Amino acid sequence: MNQAQTTTAPGPKTATEPGPAPSAEPLLSVTGLTVRFRMRAGRQVAAVTDVSFGLAPGECLALVGESGCGKSVLASALLGLLPGNARTDGSALLHARGGQPRLDLLTADEPTLARTVRGRRVGLVPQSPAGHLTPVRTVRAQLTETVRELRGLRGPELAAATVAAAERAAFPADHLDRYPHELSGGLAQRAATALALVGDAPVLLADEPTTGLDRALVDRTVDELRGHTADGRGLLIITHDLAAAERIADRVAVMYAGRLVELAPAARFFGTPGPRHPYARGLLEALPERAFTPIPGMPPELDALPAGCAFAPRCPRADERCATRPEPDDGLACHHPLVPAGTASEETHA
Numbered sequence: 001m002n003q004a005q006t007t008t009a010p011g012p013k014t015a016t017e018p019g020p021a022p023s024a025e026p027l028l029s030v031t032g033l034t035v036r037f038r039m040r041a042g043r044q045v046a047a048v049t050d051v052s053f054g055l056a057p058g059e060c061l062a063l064v065g066e067s068g069c070g071k072s073v074l075a076s077a078l079l080g081l082l083p084g085n086a087r088t089d090g091s092a093l094l095h096a097r098g099g100q101p102r103l104d105l106l107t108a109d110e111p112t113l114a115r116t117v118r119g120r121r122v123g124l125v126p127q128s129p130a131g132h133l134t135p136v137r138t139v140r141a142q143l144t145e146t147v148r149e150l151r152g153l154r155g156p157e158l159a160a161a162t163v164a165a166a167e168r169a170a171f172p173a174d175h176l177d178r179y180p181h182e183l184s185g186g187l188a189q190r191a192a193t194a195l196a197l198v199g200d201a202p203v204l205l206a207d208e209p210t211t212g213l214d215r216a217l218v219d220r221t222v223d224e225l226r227g228h229t230a231d232g233r234g235l236l237i238i239t240h241d242l243a244a245a246e247r248i249a250d251r252v253a254v255m256y257a258g259r260l261v262e263l264a265p266a267a268r269f270f271g272t273p274g275p276r277h278p279y280a281r282g283l284l285e286a287l288p289e290r291a292f293t294p295i296p297g298m299p300p301e302l303d304a305l306p307a308g309c310a311f312a313p314r315c316p317r318a319d320e321r322c323a324t325r326p327e328p329d330d331g332l333a334c335h336h337p338l339v340p341a342g343t344a345s346e347e348t349h350a
């Protein structure tokens, strides 16, 4: 979506900016989101730090980054699903829509989240579907209940809508009467996706929705998720699968050690001139169809982060400036970007 491709956090745009009116206000504005886990002996895990982004109507934003960088914690924070030892800061405004009021997801109380947000205003495809499916009930029973609750259907209509909901996520109808433990990982994933799609929530968070699926099913699943953004809904997809992100995303957000280090239009990120942050470039170059060269080293521990740039110890371009943490600017937090600011726009076709 063009209107969403230029800013780190699409706040309210000025009247002089072009773009269709419906995108003037994002669906979701996350500002300075920070999550800390309090551990024993005064230890603290900095899982998410000062993350800001917006999700525009009709937009698909892909959130990528190595394991443990805070992606799922970010999603959990948006749904009020963090454990008791977590403390959040910042805001995550879910804007007014369809008669529903504006709401800060970080401060909303549990009854509000349970009754009006989860599944209705913000859907979730969870990272571990097995843990989110009820073990003692068949997939059909769970899907039927969700369709009844969220769509208000009864009788034959309900039965038909349940089968259609399964079909939407490529969950085979002849497996509907199985219990979660009777499903493969890929089928459990599809059941969870089917459940998450039922409510047609304005914002859908999909946390690794394609784990355990083969390429054809990955494509089918992400296309279905992308289809969710019709009618001005938004999709935040968390994925390790950069090919899937390239297939469906409008923008890509790259997270490292709890922070967003780059936020870029997908066309620019995957095409020319490519990622601007050395870490983002490294992620892309690690792909088999690219250089197939992994980034050396490991991400830092989140309870002992360095004062400067957290990527510096692994960065081929690091220098003395990196002892100071780079402030995010124009969708990038790096002292020595691969593509200098101002040259990253569409006219750069070297």
Ligand SMILES: Nc1ncnc2c1ncn2[C@@H]1O[C@H](COP(=O)(O)OP(=O)(O)OP(=O)(O)O)[C@@H](O)[C@H]1O
Binding pocket: 037, 045, 047, 065, 066, 067, 068, 069, 070, 071, 072, 073, 074, 083, 085, 127, 302
């Ligand atoms: N309840 C918790 N208490 C303490 N630390 C936690 C808790 N939950 C998550 N963490 C830590 O927060 C960090 C971020 O975890 P998160 O699950 O968000 O990573 P991720 O980016 O989703 O990784 P993956 O790609 O493997 O799913 C990790 O270091 C993890 O150990």
Ligand code: NI
Binding pocket: 071, 072, 073, 127, 207
């Ligand atoms: Ni995760």
